[in-house]
Amino acid sequence: MRIDVFDNGGQWTHREWRVLKYLGVETTILPNTTKLEDLKVDGLVLSGGAPRIGSEAMKLGNTADILDRADFPILGICVGAQFIALHFGGKADAADVPEYGAIDVTIAEPGDILDGVKSPFKAWESHNDEVKVLPDDFINLASSENCKVQAFKYTKKPYYGLQFHPEVEHTEQGSDMFQNFANICKRHQRR
Numbered sequence: 001m002r003i004d005v006f007d008n009g010g011q012w013t014h015r016e017w018r019v020l021k022y023l024g025v026e027t028t029i030l031p032n033t034t035k036l037e038d039l040k041v042d043g044l045v046l047s048g049g050a051p052r053i054g055s056e057a058m059k060l061g062n063t064a065d066i067l068d069r070a071d072f073p074i075l076g077i078c079v080g081a082q083f084i085a086l087h088f089g090g091k092a093d094a095a096d097v098p099e100y101g102a103i104d105v106t107i108a109e110p111g112d113i114l115d116g117v118k119s120p121f122k123a124w125e126s127h128n129d130e131v132k133v134l135p136d137d138f139i140n141l142a143s144s145e146n147c148k149v150q151a152f153k154y155t156k157k158p159y160y161g162l163q164f165h166p167e168v169e170h171t172e173q174g175s176d177m178f179q180n181f182a183n184i185c186k187r188h189q190r191r
Contacts (some may be wrong), residue, residue, distance in 0.1 A: 046080025
């Protein structure tokens with residue numbers, strides 16, 4: 001099982017890699033300019049990062065091409081999640097209330113990436129931008145007081161997004177979410 005991390009310049013990209021390593025997953029951190037043809041993965045994590053989604057989406061390298069053509073599961077975190085939603089026709093822009101630090105997330109649709117996660121749970125935030133409107137064929141999985149889209153899934157492909165940071169120790173059951181993603185990748189392998 002191999003799940004690599006696309007580096008979008010996030011301050012915690014190495015933590016995403018580390019959580020996957022702790023779970024026994026083969027992983028490496030790749031520049032987001034890596035081409036689909038060069039990926040030999042069962043899944044991909046799109047890291048968080050510094051680019052502002054409204055004005056700097058071009059800094060996410062080859063992410064758009066990967067999203068269009070990949071045949072493996074993808075998990076977007078923070079700006080990675082925002083980019084997924086924006087790319088498929090949703091709206092992502094400046095948050096009305098930027099979130100930093102611990103917040104409470106309430107699950108609306110259990111299962112998938114949030115399988116077995118209790119609700120509400122504490123999650124760690126660090127964002128100025130957020131998903132404002134999900135595209136068609138996306139399901140909102142969780143929300144917080146100030147951000148209505150904290151987690152989502154795409155119904156046409158095994159793509160998931162988390163606005164918060166599951167890779168930091170302050171997010172309750174964050175490693176369980178990475179394990180859930182690894183399980184999604186295993187199930188997808190068997191198809």
